Amino acid sequence: MAVVGWAYELAESLLAEPLPRRWAHSRGVAARAESLAPVLGDDAETLVAAAVLHDIGYAPVMAVTGFHPLDGARHLRMLPGLDERVVRLVANHSFALLEAEERGLRETLEAEFPQLDDEVLVDALVYCDMTTTPDGSPTTSYARIDEILGRYGTDSVVGRFIRRAAPSIHESVARVRVRARADAAGLTA
Template sequence: MWAYELAESLLSNDLPRRWVHSKGVAEKARTLAGILGPDAELLESAAVLHDIGYAPRIADTGFHPLDGARFLRGEGVDERVVRLVAHHSCALLEAEERGLRQELVGEFPLEEPHLVDALIYCDMTTTPDGAPTTTAARIAEIVGRYGPDSVVGRFIRRAEPEIGAAALRVESRLGQARTPA
């Protein structure tokens, strides 16, 4: 798939752990195919691409969702994938912390809520090493890595209720899909 090739070209050499995480997020996205129908491939593409804004070759503002989305738009990638990358995992809250809210919302409208939830779920239930985890453990890991007073630490704690709610919505849809009618 083109998205894997692009993400690998941007992340695997410079940021190998980020590449492993991105593959894990995409693997989690594949598990949602049954509840996403025709949007499953779109989500998988956004999942593997969600962190490309960290790549040194394209990092510009230092805010990876915005940098990644701008790069993808410049490459002519489907606008829905671009919007998901721009807004992945409550990026709007981090944009506020960084003073970049207007740029993010001005350039990239939100994608459909069920897809936003799905990408939050995939990203926030996957460790930096690509393994499954809980949202609580993932948030604790992020705060531990960046520090509670950092921009990322403050943002992720503000985002925690929405991350948890998104995960519950996705898990509910998965449960409904498994329950015979």
């Protein structure tokens, strides 16, 4: 898992000092991703790397557009040898396309970073992000959405986006839980 170690180092270098709470969240999201390794098999490394990197666009040195999925993915695509799926997962994590639309950046995001056509990986990253508190602790997707609305306000760009995304977020989380239960019961390949 060389890419995972590299991803942790990069995310820590960008987030730990200027944004310690964001770094705690990223570590918590990555821990959730690691817990899904049995369900994901060969894709586990991709998920863990994307999970730890998903919020690097918040780093002050990267915040160009103010839209963290786009800013983070733009930085990542310039780095040699990184799996394109990791970059596209970061760009589109947790239904970012809906927030991009609220910000007038939907066409830009779609053109630069098409959504990954892998429901299992996409759902897994949504699950990891949206069931982890800002401090890195486990939570429910319902509590997480309430926390986001409380932090940003219902009429903010983020508030409007998260209200629109909420049904899809809950559906993704439910699908991951079903897959994890099936895997634990030995029902998956």
